[in-house]
Amino acid sequence: MIFEKIKDRSLSLGLVFVVALSLLPHMAKYPLEVMAVGGLSLAWRLLFEFKKTQLPHFTIKLFLIILCGAWFFTKYESFIGLESGTSLLLMAMSLKLIDNDRYHDFMIILFTSLLALLAKVLESQSLWITLFGAFDLIIVMSLLLRLHSHAELKFNLKSFLKNGALLILQVSPMMALLFFVFPRISNEMGFASRRQFMNSTPSMKDISPGQVAYIASSDTQVFRVKRMKNGQLSEELAYWRGIVLNHNEGMLWSRSFVEKVSPKKNKMALQNTMSYQQVLLEPVYGHWVFTEDKPQDVQLLSLPKTRLNEYQDGVFTIKNRPNERVVYQTQTLTLKQKKLSKKERLIYLQKPEEKDFRVHFLVSEIRDGARSNIEISKKLLMFYKQHYSYDINSVSVSKTSLSQFLFEKKKGFSEHFANSFAALMRLAEVPARVVVGFHGGEVNAIDHLITITEKDIHTWVEIWSEKHLNWVRVDPTMVVAPLREKLGGQLYHRLSQEQLAKTLSPKQHREVLQKSSHWSKNLAERSFSLVQSMSSWWTLFLLKYDEKGQLNFFKRFGLHKLSGAYLWLVTFLFLVAFYFMYNRKNKKVFRKLPKNEKYFQEFCHFLAKKGWKKKPEEGPMSFVRRVEGQFDGQKQNLAHFSENYILWKYSLPGARVDSKVQGRLLKQLVRQKIIQGP
């Protein structure tokens, strides 16, 4: 059977569709060569199905396999790893499509498509991938069913899809049960996707003028955050700290080596507090973790705790960051005051080589008369307020020289102000550093979570305060463009030049923006919010349901001491119960028989118990004739009963027989005393 050719074209076209569907989610992330092999195979197979060409000859197939193999080894050098494995799988599936059209090939391609789906699922657990996976499974299962069902059945798309969908629906409740009870094992072994990030965002290890403004032109979602303050959702705009840059070369800032902080055990119990931030971070910015701009502690929720790195400058990163969403919780800490060490002072006072006397003149002017670092920064802020303007477009200035921006261009984006401000502070002997993060965000009307996109990217400065013995945030953009700070990046970028020129309060600007939108746009935004909140909810649910999440889930039902062994047992029992219940459900089909048929079968069953068994070749009339001697007092009832049944069963469609009458007759007949056996 395995070498039997599949002659049904609808099945072959279905297979082509499955392969195309399997390639689709991988298109954006995998090399063009893999997709080219897939496209070529799909086109060839389609031409073959419509009898325009033959499947490739053995030599061509061999050539293609060698070519793909050679490309694979030059590209990946190894089979190990999710990316190389998936590439190989996709190419093998594509080549198999043009190998042959036998049953065996059909089955192998269908199973390979399931593995391709698994590869995608391991990369992302988003709602879209879940829905896509469900659709893919419907098609694959429908094809499997059709392949093994009635061979001459005419293809009907509706019933084809219905079979697969019904199967998925049948399976879903049990799947959900197993999902909740199957014991999760914490993965502290460090197995994780080691895929390199393939995103358009720069490495963020340095910031040159114009780079942040370029990023702000994108709408890519970076993270969503649930801010809880005293047990209630907070919708305030906040600064989200990400990367701290400490090495200065004029307008160019970069991050030099910073020591890690050893993990503090039991620093706090994050789960039990009323004020915290729960962040759903997209895989856009590599291993960087964004925290609210206050001293923070971070706890990873979807990954093992050991994967978190903390640095002395309050920056957090994730080791072997998987290329999928990550959930973590952050909370404000009260840090002890400490003095800046000599080493730190050396790092944060490293100055740019600035030759322009105007810069040094400006520095001496702002230092003049100031008694503290804070006072120096205030004087410089006043200078910025008077002389500079905000421009959302990328303004190109010299990377090494401060003077071009300070005295010629005089307009720019947040990184221009922050980079130059921090450099000037260092020239004024104030320890300073540049922070790249986000400020702003938009609140989702459905789930009230704040969505931060790249439009909210922002740069600011932190200076050392001798008075507070701590780092203090200073944002020069705040004084240059206060509206940007009050509205946040997303709303501010939506305002036109005319709207910006009007002197309205941030609240009025918001109202104007809402009123000026067309109803269809509002509806679209509302729908988008709904989808966004559903997607976040689903991802959060999946990411948080680990060993700890499972224990918390059972605690809600009062099951506090459920160990792994119990859960294994429960899973096993569920599977056994499912086996018996499904078997029983299949037997219940008898109950779905039409009533007239059911009554006749009951009549036969009644007589069979007395030894009067209906022969398989015997018709209903012959059987009734054979047994009528047993029903002396009820011959009329028996004749009526059998005639009704025959009329119902063998007459033209539409002949009506009242099943209630049949039921009544049966009741009377089964009261009859029957002599044992013929």
Add this chain to the structure above:
Amino acid sequence: MKRKKREKVYIVPTIYGFIFSSGAFACWLGALFYSNNLAYLLCFFLIIIFIIGMIQANNNLKGLSLVKVMAQPFSSHTAHENMGLLLFKSESSVSHVRLNIEGRVGANKKAVFSHYNVAEAGSLFSCKLSANPLSRGVHLLNRIKVYSRYPFGLFYVWRFYNVSHELVVHPRPSGHAPLPAMKQEGYYQEDSFSREMGENFHDRKAYEYGDSIRRVDWKAYARHKPLLTKIYDEGNRGALSLNLADAPDDFEKAIQQLCQWSLLCEKSKVKYEVIAGDHSVPLGGGKKHKYQVMKLLSQLEKTV
């Protein structure tokens, strides 16, 4: 109380079943190592599909009983299609889909074969039987195997029916020798041939199981009379005596010629007798007679 004999349905995973379960295992490993809950869901889906596949595959052959084997004599040289029927009865609550049937003759496991697409639950259905080339003779069909891969091809399910049915493989009907001369003996014998093939209406009798449906007096039945079978008179026809000695010298060719003559007689509804040395089949016609003749021809050896 008589205990119902337990039906034995055998089930093993196919090679695809093993691949599928390996896929589910890979899914579980992926879910475990990557702490991926969506992969867990996919893994559970595959496991449940595997279980459903097992249950449905088993139920596909459950409650299926072989009622009767009906096989006609057939020639050894042509792959014979529709040489017989297998009558099955379903006592199951689910339909039976894509059944494959094989019959074993001696060591030849696939001597006869058949397939059936969909049989309704609780129905009586017949499968047309085909045969692979077999040597001339009478073979004992001793076991019938029904198997299926429905619904997903993950399991191979099969069951056996022990039968004892003779398969008559007669010689290939061939030869161009003219028929021997007709005998005008005119003796009449009540046999199945005359009952079936006569032309003059003689009488009616109560219908018995096995009587031809074509001979049933449907008009009388419509008048609420019991089911009756019409009996016809044979009339005075000629008869033939087919003798092995009248056929060519070569033994195999001779019996092939005899087979050809016999089938011609059957076709033209002429009564005939067959004589082959010490063996003979008396004058007659009809299915039973044909069966006897073909059985004799299939068993004839050169020593005759």
